[in-house]
Amino acid sequence: MKKFLKPVEPILDKGLDTVESFIHTHPKVNFLFGSLFGAFDGLLRSSKETTHTQPFIRNNYDVKRFMGAVLVALVVGWVLPAIYFYGWQGVVSKLLVSFVIGIFVVDVIWAIIARENHISEGGFVSCLFIPAILPPQAPLWLVGLGAALAIIFRNILGGVGNNLVNPALFSRLFLTICFPALLVTGYQTPFVGMPDPHTFRYGLDAITHATPLTAFKANGEIASYLSLLLGTASGSLGETCRLALIASGLWLIKMRVANWRIPVSYLGSVLVFSVFFSLIFGKTVAPPLFQLLSGGLIMGAFFMATDPITATYNQTAKWIFGAGCGFITVLIRDFTTLPEGVMYAILLMNLLAIPIQSLMVKIRYRVQE
């Protein structure tokens, strides 16, 4: 790989330099394409800034790597399994639509209008989430709309570093309100077995209308735990193969991108509260293990709740944040007509993160104002 790239490097470097100086000497071009070029250049080349204050050396770890790790984990955690279970055509086309609309259209236009000087890599993560949290048979326009909304919400709410709530979940909430019918149908049956060219491309043609959680709400039926773990039970495109999600989530924790406190407290509190409620209400509420393995919980706990910007900064407050998510999830699943509560739980706790954070800081430093 290195040897292969060696001869291309100087040419590429020269080319980028030429484009850069061209852009910088033409204000109009810079106005339109400066940020797009900046993002592209940033992927290929390092920054040229040097340190001017102590400390004069810096660690070789930047936000790009941080986001890169999330992208890798998501590809392993849901894209690859989804390709196997639902066929590559649907998955790839959805990803393409999501990226093109989310980043190359909406984010670039936003960068031009709002005079941002760079396009943030956080958009890739949001756009990679969008297809994962929609049903496998969701129409492409819905994916595109979701991606567009996610990026718009993120930018309106202050851009990366300031967003209040998880943009992908917020956009999904919006879609749930606007197109309720589309989000309860289209749960394709996952394919199991040795794929032939047809199934590898399209997956199975069968559609179920029930996810394990809705089936439980309707008639108390409990899917097998093994099928939930391996991903052979139906569900949103990216949330079914829990095994891969757990593995890549653990890798993210090891890379210190995801903070271990949140998945532990989230899953832990789901377990505790569901045991508690099953002891009181018996068979009318879902059993604990089923709750842990169904719906978007694993994906939510490892990938969405851990989004550092929308969680609290204080580490003790992270425990409260995770426990709150778990509590609300169980409440919604057990006592409302909604089958799934992960999305609402995380969004609500995202909002509550701010008061929790300031409360913890006040307790820790005994700040009197």
Place this chain on the structure above:
Amino acid sequence: MLMGKKAGGFKGGFNLLDAYPLKFCNIVEDISSDGTPETFHFPVPTQKVEHVIVNLCPTEPWALPNWVILRHKTTAFLSVLKEIKNSHFSSARFYIAINEKEDRTVADAKNFACNEDWMSVFPLYAKYPQDDPVILTKVILGMDVHFGQDTESLGVLILDAQTVSSIYESCILRKNVNSRFIVLSGTGLKENEILNVQLGTSIGKILKNKSKEVGRYRVFINGPLRGQEITDLSQKTDWSINHIVVLEEKDRKVILPMIKPDELVLTTNVLGELRRCVSCNFCDDICPVDLEPALYYHSYTRGEKHKARLYNLGKCIECGLCSFICPSKLELLEIIKECKALDKQK
């Protein structure tokens, strides 16, 4: 793992020795001064000294390695220490902090300490900033010292190996000590060296013919983390200079940095783009005194510099690790210093 949580008696910290392994050649070169060299005088503390901490646990790779002074003869060094104790600090207790990875030194020191009740040996995990005065007194004596506070007023004296040997030569052997070991290292040099420099030599003279010909370089005295940058190379060396680090400037874009991770390491490149804080918790995980530097950044960007003081700002030992680790490349230490300065003005 680079960041052991509690290893070494405090949370956080960073193992610089593993992250930046530096190789030195074993020959010590002598450099003599042009003018009359300065002589070393040990300022004998006026207060009564109760505790003496001897720091044989350098945590920065560019610091003077123990073997230069000890010459692998730990027992001889400790006998010297005993003489110093008897003549100057007869009532003090000595604490020898040694890098636990140097098994031989630790074993020799422990053997020696068996028969001596005035000293104790502390093998320490050498992660930065374990040898900071605040951390060292906390870990060894359990005493709380503020950053910048003079430990001598509390009866604590902290010496490094080089100072011990200079005290011995000047106060006991009555020799004229006018030279000092200075460590020269960094990516801007042809090779890393240890020099025995007569004081008063200009830094320019020391660096002559030693830096790489290509590219610009920058010179830092006493390390790139806590030291100062110097631009005036005619500055003379004195007793405060322990090491000189010369780093490549690398103020240009490097193509495909991910496939050549070594290209930019230990240069002054910031290794990333400036972003807003992403609340990643790297800074508070690494902080050796358990602060939350991002809180200062948030107060600062909100224009509430005065609020930073509320979050234990005074405890910060200005080790610079938070700025070092921050993936958003925020100048946290600079913000901390600015907020501290505001406090002093009042």
